[in-house]
Amino acid sequence: MCYELLRLLRERGDRVSGEALSRELGVSRVAVWKSVRELVAAGYDISATSRGYFLISSPDVLLPGEFPGWEDRVHYLEEVDSTMTVARDLARKGAEQGTLVTAERQTGGRGRLARVWFSPPGGIYMTLVTRPAVAAFMAPRINLLSAVAVASAVESLHGIPARVKWPNDVLVDGKKLCGILAEMEAETDAVRFVNVGVGLNANVRITDAFPDAVSLCHLLGHHVNRRLLAWEVVEGILRRLQCVQSADILDEWRRYAHTLGRRVSIATGDTTVEGLASDIDEFGALLVKRDDGSLATVVAGDCVHRTD
Amino acid sequence: MCYELLRLLRERGDRVSGEALSRELGVSRVAVWKSVRELVAAGYDISATSRGYFLISSPDVLLPGEFPGWEDRVHYLEEVDSTMTVARDLARKGAEQGTLVTAERQTGGRGRLARVWFSPPGGIYMTLVTRPAVAAFMAPRINLLSAVAVASAVESLHGIPARVKWPNDVLVDGKKLCGILAEMEAETDAVRFVNVGVGLNANVRITDAFPDAVSLCHLLGHHVNRRLLAWEVVEGILRRLQCVQSADILDEWRRYAHTLGRRVSIATGDTTVEGLASDIDEFGALLVKRDDGSLATVVAGDCVHRTD
Numbered sequence: 103m104c105y106e107l108l109r110l111l112r113e114r115g116d117r118v119s120g121e122a123l124s125r126e127l128g129v130s131r132v133a134v135w136k137s138v139r140e141l142v143a144a145g146y147d148i149s150a151t152s153r154g155y156f157l158i159s160s161p162d163v164l165l166p167g168e169f170p171g172w173e174d175r176v177h178y179l180e181e182v183d184s185t186m187t188v189a190r191d192l193a194r195k196g197a198e199q200g201t202l203v204t205a206e207r208q209t210g211g212r213g214r215l216a217r218v219w220f221s222p223p224g225g226i227y228m229t230l231v232t233r234p235a236v237a238a239f240m241a242p243r244i245n246l247l248s249a250v251a252v253a254s255a256v257e258s259l260h261g262i263p264a265r266v267k268w269p270n271d272v273l274v275d276g277k278k279l280c281g282i283l284a285e286m287e288a289e290t291d292a293v294r295f296v297n298v299g300v301g302l303n304a305n306v307r308i309t310d311a312f313p314d315a316v317s318l319c320h321l322l323g324h325h326v327n328r329r330l331l332a333w334e335v336v337e338g339i340l341r342r343l344q345c346v347q348s349a350d351i352l353d354e355w356r357r358y359a360h361t362l363g364r365r366v367s368i369a370t371g372d373t374t375v376e377g378l379a380s381d382i383d384e385f386g387a388l389l390v391k392r393d394d395g396s397l398a399t400v401v402a403g404d405c406v407h408r409t410d
Numbered sequence: 411m412c413y414e415l416l417r418l419l420r421e422r423g424d425r426v427s428g429e430a431l432s433r434e435l436g437v438s439r440v441a442v443w444k445s446v447r448e449l450v451a452a453g454y455d456i457s458a459t460s461r462g463y464f465l466i467s468s469p470d471v472l473l474p475g476e477f478p479g480w481e482d483r484v485h486y487l488e489e490v491d492s493t494m495t496v497a498r499d500l501a502r503k504g505a506e507q508g509t510l511v512t513a514e515r516q517t518g519g520r521g522r523l524a525r526v527w528f529s530p531p532g533g534i535y536m537t538l539v540t541r542p543a544v545a546a547f548m549a550p551r552i553n554l555l556s557a558v559a560v561a562s563a564v565e566s567l568h569g570i571p572a573r574v575k576w577p578n579d580v581l582v583d584g585k586k587l588c589g590i591l592a593e594m595e596a597e598t599d600a601v602r603f604v605n606v607g608v609g610l611n612a613n614v615r616i617t618d619a620f621p622d623a624v625s626l627c628h629l630l631g632h633h634v635n636r637r638l639l640a641w642e643v644v645e646g647i648l649r650r651l652q653c654v655q656s657a658d659i660l661d662e663w664r665r666y667a668h669t670l671g672r673r674v675s676i677a678t679g680d681t682t683v684e685g686l687a688s689d690i691d692e693f694g695a696l697l698v699k700r701d702d703g704s705l706a707t708v709v710a711g712d713c714v715h716r717t718d
Contacts, residue, residue, distance in 0.1 A: 235679060237709035238594060239547030239693050245599075269599060286546060288594045291553075291577060291710030371543060385547050385693075401545035402599030 105166060105173040107137045108146070111157040112170075119154035141167070160329065162305075164204035164228060168329035169336070177203045183210035186285060186299045189229035193287070193295040199343075201231040202336060211301060213281055220312070224305035224319070226332050230298045230339060234346050238288040241296050242386035242401075243346050245270040246355045248282045248298045251338030253358045256280075259331055262321055265360035268379065268388045268405050272302075273360050276407070277316035279303055298339060304328045352382060361405065366390060370403035379405075413474060413481040415445045416454070419465040420478075427462035449475070468637065470613075472512035472536060476637035477644070485511045491518035494593060494607045497537035501595070501603040507651075509539040510644060519609060521589055528620070532613035532627070534640050538606045538647060542654050546596040549604050550694035550709075551654050553578040554663045556590045556606045559646030561666045564588075567639055570629055573668035576687065576696045576713050580610075581668050584715070585624035587611055606647060612636045660690060669713065674698060678711035 106127055111118060124131045138155055142148055145161030160168065166176035175198070182188055185203040187210075192201055205227045211219035221227050232244065252272045253264040256279065264280075267273050272280035283299040303317035305325045318326045342351060356362060359382075366379045368390065377392040387401045414435055419426060432439045446463055450456055453469030468476065474484035483506070490496055493511040495518075500509055513535045519527035529535050540552065560580045561572040564587065572588075575581050580588035591607040611625035613633045626634045650659060664670060667690075674687045676698065685700040695709045 237695075238549055238596075239709070241546055241596075242599065283597065286594070286596045288546075288549075288596070289591065291550065387545075401547070 104137045104140050107134065108141060108157070108167045109170060111148070111155060115157075117149075117151070117154045117156040121154075123155065162325070162328050163206060164226065164329060164332050169202065169333055172200065172202070172336075175201045177201070179203070179205045181205065181207045181209060184208050184212050184299075185227055185229040186212055186283065186297060189231055189297045189299075190285060193231045193297055197231050199231060199233040200336075200340060202228055204228040204332070208301075212283060212299070213301070219281060219283075219301045221301060222306050224303075224307065224317075224325075226300060226302040226304045226328050226335075228300050228332060228336075230300070230336055232296050232298060232339070232343055234293055234296060234343055236293055236346055237291050238286065238293055239385060240346060241284070241286050241288070241293060242269070243351055244296050244298060244343070245282060245284050246382075246386050247342040247346065247351050248284070248300070248339050249280075250351075250354050250358050251342055252280050252282070252300065252302065252335050254354075255331060255334035255338055256318070259334055260318060260322060260326060262318070264358075266355060266358045267407070268359070268361040268366075268382070269386065269402070274316050274321060276360070277314055279316050279318070300335060302331070302335070304331060349384070352384065352386075355382065361388070361407065365408040367406045367408055368400050368403040369406075370400055375400050375403070376408075412445045412448050415442065416449060416465070416475045417478060419456070419463060423465075425457075425459070425462045425464040431463065470633070470636050471514060472534065472637060472640050477510065477641055480508065480510070480644075483509045485509070487511070487513045489513065489515045489517060492516055492520050492607075493535055493537040494520055494591065494605060497539055497605045497607075498593060501539045501605055505539050507539060507541040508644075508648060510536055512536040512640065516609075520591060520607070521609070527589060527591075527609045529609060530614050532611075532615065532625075532633075534608060534610040534612045534636050534643075536608050536640060536644075538608070538644055540604050540606060540647070540651055542601055542604060542651055544601055544654055545599050546594065546601055547693060548654060549592070549594050549596070549601060550577070551659055552604050552606060552651070553590060553592050554690075554694050555650040555654065555659050556592070556608070556647050557588075558659075558662050558666050559650055560588050560590070560608065560610065560643050563639060563642035563646055564626070567642055568626060568630060568634060570626070572666075574663060574666045575715070576667070576669040576674075576690070577694065577710070582624050582629060584668070585622055587624050587626070608643060610639070610643070612639060657692070660692065660694075663690065669696070669715065673716040675714045675716055676708050676711040677714075678708055683708050683711070684716075 120131050123134045147158040149156040166173040169176050182205040189203040208221035211221035213219040249266040249270040256264040270282040280302040285297045287294040305319045306317040361379045368375045375398045377390040380391045381389045387399045390398045428439050431442045455466040457464040474481040490513040497511045516529035519529035521527035557574040557578040564572040578590040588610040593605045595602040613627045614625040669687045676683045683706045685698040688699045689697045695707045698706045
């Protein structure tokens, strides 16, 4: 009910009487008042007078109410060890596609290759549960399309030319704006779920300790609306998932690619592949042309863009 | 200690004095006697006289002691809901490759596509934890090589020409002898574990209720040694895993293939692909030539061999 009331106040964009709200929501005026109190406690600024209620502002927090039509699927936690862990538990219990775990802070944020993901306040930390009807070998495409969804959202909302680094970072001017982590559980030939974790430096203060990172608020000189950006990213991932089998996914990644055409050095287990990143194959593996002309197909590893 | 004693008795194949055992194992004679008692309680037939101990016979149960050199990694359960569930919990807690869960009976055995796997006494029910250093899209190969490991073990130990049905059943004369189920957990680009479940009709009495199934004891007219067969299968899977990236894996599957060259009908989600099964691709997908000459690549589904 709380979120229906929020949606009504948003839609009107004007003061709405308690009586009208009570009628439209089909609940008592006391219930209306209770919901308003809940929203205020969560950080919403609502003016209440004898003439009714008016939504002055929403907190810039990834609360369920900020994902219109999606409220029941959003699990917001102020502080959590990692949204990946919570989302995994939910997915294992059968949570449907679109289930989203958001957090204000992560105490044990996880990055790729078992690394720590530093998660200071102001960032967007969320994990989206997806259940694509694909075989496990299609799953790497979900990394690619998620990175593209982030780059595309940053570009369209903020006019910043974001690019994707293979396999799934998002860069601006060669510096890291966002990391993606995907976690899959599958059986023989069917994916059970792929959880997509996003760690996006939205309003994060970047210190000298992280010279290779960048945040939107630094680039723009002002804070961004995290709610709008998070929702655009989630919608973008879900929309692209519908055509995960299509070659369009790969083409869009190529258009956003920062890695292609660059010299790369990729540590993969016990060897390092060096050469020119020439393309990705249909499974999202990176094709690297070595200096001796031979071609390497790299399916996983730590990619460094070289400037020499 | 219990298993070291068992190994010693096996190696000698003769009566060994308590004193000699005590010396070789570096424990007291009371400890030797305790171990003997444990083995007898588990079903081993050991003759104990004043001249020492002699191993008369081992029970045909998949006990840790029946996997020489592997004892610490074998978890035997007389009855379990599913060895898959136990192995999953172990793998999630970090169990190393080669960890094996065996059971005499399963009350909730699982088959592919969320089906029940009927698990009467006399069968081999086990799940092997593997941690191949491959990307997720290589994982389907583990299905293929596991099915081949079973077919090859059955053929070499019992002289029965077993064949593999795509994706991962083992057939004799077109009837199902064994099913394989693989369960994977992976992150972005690295497999965390792939658990391989084997349900093999070794000494199972096949009733009229299962006309499409067959068991080794029916085929041979006598019970088989489940311990030897299980060990041969486990060893065969682990050996093939070492070259999971090699094309040899696919070639060996092709040699054992029952499906190739046959007319098949495969239900995949909302459509059915019909035609001639012509080959598998490098990711283990089945290539089906339709009657109109077009080629379908089937990554997952329920395959029926047609006789029309």
